[in-house]
Amino acid sequence: MADYKINTLVVGAFATALAAISATPASAQEFTEAQKKIQAEHTALVKSGKVEPCFGTALKGQNDCYAGAGTTCAGTSTTDYQGNAFRLVTKGTCTTISTPNGPGSLTPKA
Numbered sequence: 001m002a003d004y005k006i007n008t009l010v011v012g013a014f015a016t017a018l019a020a021i022s023a024t025p026a027s028a029q030e031f032t033e034a035q036k037k038i039q040a041e042h043t044a045l046v047k048s049g050k051v052e053p054c055f056g057t058a059l060k061g062q063n064d065c066y067a068g069a070g071t072t073c074a075g076t077s078t079t080d081y082q083g084n085a086f087r088l089v090t091k092g093t094c095t096t097i098s099t100p101n102g103p104g105s106l107t108p109k110a
Helices: 003-023 033-048
Strands: 051-055 086-090
Touching: 033 051, 033 086
Parallel strands: none
Antiparallel strands: 051 086
């Protein structure tokens, strides 16, 4: 009986720890130096006005940045055409890009 109680406590503690880790928003996670560099490069490109983030157009693992809570940055999208992941495209072309889920979007898709 004592082993059952210990096992229950261990499983409960593990589940609690796992939930806390998975609930950490991307903004609170630590980025590697390489990820920080990529993020800075992408920010500079967008600020240049030559490109814009186009949501819902990236293939799995090929997004440029932002793929929602629990992810870090580039290359973290888990599905093709994920609505909250983007790739950078030439300014003015995003909404003309056709995907199986509709056109690209300048804002995250649900």
